Amino acid sequence: MSSCRKRCKREILKFAQYLFRVITGTLNPDSIEDELELSAVRHRPEALEQLEAQTRFSRKELQILYRGFKNECPSGVVNEDTFKEIYAQFFPQGDASTYAHFLFNAFDTDHNGSVSFEDFVMGLSILLRGSVQEKLNWAFNLYDINKDGYITKEEMLDIIKSIYDMMGKCTYPILKEETPRQHVEIFFQKMDKNRDGVVTIDEFIDCCQNDENIMRSMQLFENVI
């Protein structure tokens, strides 16, 4: 009962205030937009020694990496939008956002929606300093969107479409609708040994290790840092 009365009183008070404002003509207070802090999270990475132990980078390399990372993301973590923005700068002609999304998921190993410096450096360590097996593992992880251990044709189609999206519109020859699909077919023909419609990790690694081109290209980015 008392709560009801209290509520009534509050309502009446509000109405009276409103009338008062109307009559005297005070302006509405500007709606205070609470600027949502983009991320109140401030993340500090683990100590340099620990990262040195966990990854295959030297101290100096870690320093350089962190400086670049911190410059772009002062808060210490990258969220997906920033990630997409950064990646899109490298492909001005096309739309890199879908592929960046898949990349983000591949880097975000603990699936918490943001990539911290540790995740970043771990991923890079595998990509740049890892063995071929690890790299192929990582690639498989990238393609396997739902992380169930199998690459289906739909997943592959999504990935390939996102790669073609990065090319943009102005290509030679003109990108046709069925090009990604054809590409997927070629891929599955190559990789899917037992023709069951999905590619498992073993099939994948097996097949890649037998393909000279792929093996060679895996070594391509050895000395990126």
Add this chain to the structure above:
Amino acid sequence: MAAGVAAWLPFARAAAIGWMPVANLPMPVAPSNKNKRQDELIILNVSGRRFQTWRNTLDRYPDTLLGSSEKEFFFNEETREYFFDRDPDVFRSILNFYRTGKLHYPRYECISAYDEELAFFGIIPEIISDCCYEEYKDRKRENTERLMDDLEDNKDSKLPNMTFRETMWRAFENPHTSTMALVFYYVTGFFIALSVITNVVETVPCGYMPNQRDVPCGERYTEAFFCMDTACVMIFTVEYLMRLFAAPSRYRFMRSVMSIIDVVAILPYYIGLVMTNNEDVSGAFVTLRVFRVFRIFKFSRHSQGLRILGYTLKSCASELGFLLFSLTMAIIIFATVMFYAEKGSSSSKFTSIPASFWYTIVTMTTLGYGDMVPKTIAGKIFGSICSLSGVLVIALPVPVIVSNFSRIYHQNQRADKRKAQKVQKARLARMRISKSGSSTAFLHSKRNGLNQSLELTQLPYYKMKLSPQGSLEEDQQLKKTTSLLESQHHHLLHCLEKTTNHEFVDERLYEQGYLQTALQNFPSQSPSLSSEEGITGTCCSRRPKKNIQPLNATHTHSHTHNLQELSALHIQCGEQQPLNTSRSSLNLMSDESGSLNCKSSGLVTTAIISIPTPPSNNSRASPDAPSPPNPEAPPLLNPSSTDVVKISAL
């Protein structure tokens, strides 16, 4: 590429490993980091204040002074630092640009000093970030206007060789230039005043005629007034003709407002001369005399304030229009209401709604003549509401007009805003160009053959000069190194091309290719020594062809099933056909945007012909033979690595 993300290029390249298992083609070779040195701190000594930064930070913008090798000129050997004899305060903003990618304009700085520093360090002002750009542009505009005003003031000094006509025009426009002009100015002013006064006095009743009727002075002293009128009109005519003669652009002068006023002022007199004293036309004639009052507008040449007022009214046209419109609405509403309210009362003056308009207007403007008053109670109530609302409706737009007036008086804002919009567009266009610079740089470097990367199947290539002409500059162009960052970025884009087996082209070519329904397959049978055809193929088939040296010959291209890599540089040969490579009539101007192809317009300067063959067969084209080199390479049957003949002119 923005500065900060340059640090992420290693990440983007590493992530490219994700494309590798999907790609069907071999990847290009990565640019090697030959002089890879550890990142070092460099010291920049600017007039004694030392700034330190990483070398990589400065390398982010290779087309500025600090980012290029130009800074080596300022290197001081003894102190091992770079010394610049410039302003250290402004240098702070410049260095921050390298660090953060954003260029800010400090408000306390003088605009021209800042501009000079930017010019020295090779930074274009357009990249000032949005937070400071408005301020920068405003200050810049003020500055240029002030400079222009100073210039104009100095311009009034007599130039030695102005024609008589120009002198006259200057005298008319600016009476203070010479005594004659001043005299002329005052004389015309006097006559305008005289004319106006005569018009007024003409209608005053003066004196009595014997027939006991007040006559206006005009009818009493007809000749006197007629003489004065004639004199004034003659002066005005002479003045008008002289202005017309002196005007630099007669057509524009005749269209201007002042000249129209002049014409309207003197025309009634001439028309009156021409017309006889007919009964029919005398009514019209009288009306014409009304136009004589327009002579008073001639005063606006003499008064700056009048001109500003006129300009204000013109620019406030929308507000005035709104005022009029709202007044009309209110008048109609209240007139209707009053009419129906007063309908009942007898002997009411509100006979119709238009008749009530008069009452409404008089009431709303708070005039209140009293010739029409409501008698019913309802009418009185509505009448009072009408007068109250009249005050409001009229009072509202007036401050707007007032503020407009003061605004125009102080600053000509409208024209500047329009100018600013144009500048904004230009600025956006420039920024777009620089942003798309990375993609065009990639296409550019492809064209230049700087992307000399080969497939991962290592193949030799040989550079051959086919004609010495013009090769020197192209040679230097080849030697001009793109920065390591750029080459790495281009390598990344190249990998993407290989993964998807499509190529980046720019807009024009894309549209050309789009228009073509089918790619044509032109196997050329024999090299003809005529220069009829350039590269036949999708890209070039619409190019104008010109005659060229007999050295040139057609070359073939035919595309295999999937792999249609046709940039200007890569020509694929058919599997079954012998390798009919021939030099094309390529003469690429390197800075032709958008034409990735050959234009057969001139001499072949240099060409790199590389004929990748499978490692077993390493034949190559003989460069000097004028006939098309026909290497002995057998046709390739391996679908994965195709015969790619790269021809690029440098």
